[in-house]
Amino acid sequence: MKHRRISKRRAVIAGAGVVALVGAGVTLQTANASEEAPGFTVKALSATAAGSLASDLVEDLGAGTAGAYYDADSKTLVVNVLDEAAAQGVREAGGKARIVQNSLVELKSARETLSDKATIPGTSWAVDPVTNKIRVTADRTVDSAEWAKLSGVVKSLGSKAVLKRTAGEFKPFVAGGDAIHTGGGRCSLGFNVVKDGEPHFITAGHCGEAGSQWSDQQGGAPVGEMVDSQFPGNDFALVKYTAETGHPSEVNLYNGSAQQIAQAGEATVGMQVTRSGSTTQVHDGEVTGLNATVNYGNGDIVEGLIQTTVCAEPGDSGGSLFAGDTAIGLTSGGSGDCTSGGETFFQPVPEALAAFGAEIG
Structure with missing residues (x-):
């Protein structure tokens, strides 16, 4: 890599x-x-x-x-x-x-109501500080009966929530930075990190399980082993390098250059961000929501995600979301593609680093 x-x-x-x-x-x-x-x-x-x-x-x-x-x-x-x-x-x-009118306590209560009464596959909700509402989204798989149920719950929340439909389908981008391979699957490396003085990298949790072997080439010799993976709930994983290979703290820009990464940081609504992934390479967009909950179906619900307008496709999973020299997120999933556009969700990097006891490096 x-x-x-x-x-x-x-x-x-x-x-x-x-x-x-x-x-x-x-x-x-x-x-x-x-x-x-x-x-x-x-x-x-x-x-x-x-x-x-x-x-x-x-x-x-x-x-x-x-x-x-x-x-x-x-x-x-x-x-x-x-x-x-x-x-x-x-x-x-x-x-x-x-x-403004709505407090954080009121918005938190609205989120809890959605979790209790509207846990429907193909839906997401995120807090939007610009409108002071919880923005609830349903994808194309949500049928008329489920839409009616969701609409009723959102209506009961009054001015605290708003509902919309997206044309795509929410799903993890399984199968992006540089490509990483395990068995027959492909994801993308997020960021190189250091844990206990040893080189590791982080990627999406839905890409694999603890113990899986990872290579920087399809069918190549393993260069790392996944030592921890958390999905659903969270969507991050830690891979320890097991072979001698370069592991610079940078992101591949796919134009012969790389962006140096010096730190990890939190996202803010309105922030301009860039994503790098092995399928669609480099794309830009904007953060539109925080603390998003996404229901990918089959019981795979992930919370605390960053919502953006950056496009992504299968294979980009785990890839880097950054702003300048700051690591922001790991590609989780979303809807649409890089031809028609869509909505994407990212696991915050600071949370992953804290969980693993790792740091950028």
Whole structure:
């Protein structure tokens, strides 16, 4: 494998509390009421810097915040808040404050209702901080009876959720960076990492089971063994290198060059991201939702995913999602393809690293 890549998750926001912050969508009650308050300067930020600021604000303001997202056009962080006191704190830190209606607690309750009453194969739901709603999506396999059931549950949530249909079918992208092979299957390497001082790489959990052997060539000698795999629930796996081979901390850009990866970070709604995979190579898109739950069918439900507009196809599974030198996510699944487009979901990298006790390297 010549090049290795790394994935990343929403904009860089560290910690579970921040994920909740950025992930929780908030409705636009008084959308622009406090974005341009006199006497305060809104800072122009990179997506990564906006993620760091969001992390600091959620720690300082706690329950007063209700989600955040990155406005790529103005290069600013927009923070949803529940009252004027929290809005003041956001302004003082250089962000845009927006007073909204739905709290994180209310949105979490809405997600729990969906889990309890609408666990239907071919559906997903994710928090959208731009609209302050839970965005519920049904794929083409959801029949009329299931659609009616789903519609009823969403309607019962009032302004906290919205339902839409997608033309594709949600499924893991089984069979992408560089290709990795096991038996008759193919996936993509996500990022090279270090665990206990030894070189490993991470990929999607649905690609294989612990103990499986992996090669960088179809039918080639093994270069690694999968030591841990988590799917469903999560979708990440750890492979330990067992042969002498290069393992640079970079992502293959399929143009003769590579993107160096220096760190892992959280995704933020509005963040521009890039995916590399062995089937469709390199494609760009935007983060549209956080903390997404996807029901792939057959009991395969994965939670805590990043939702994006980046296309992907079978074989891209496990591949890198990144923003500059920051690893964001690992390709899980979605609908559509790179001809017609679609929706895709990614396992956040920071969560995988924490579970394995590994780091980018």
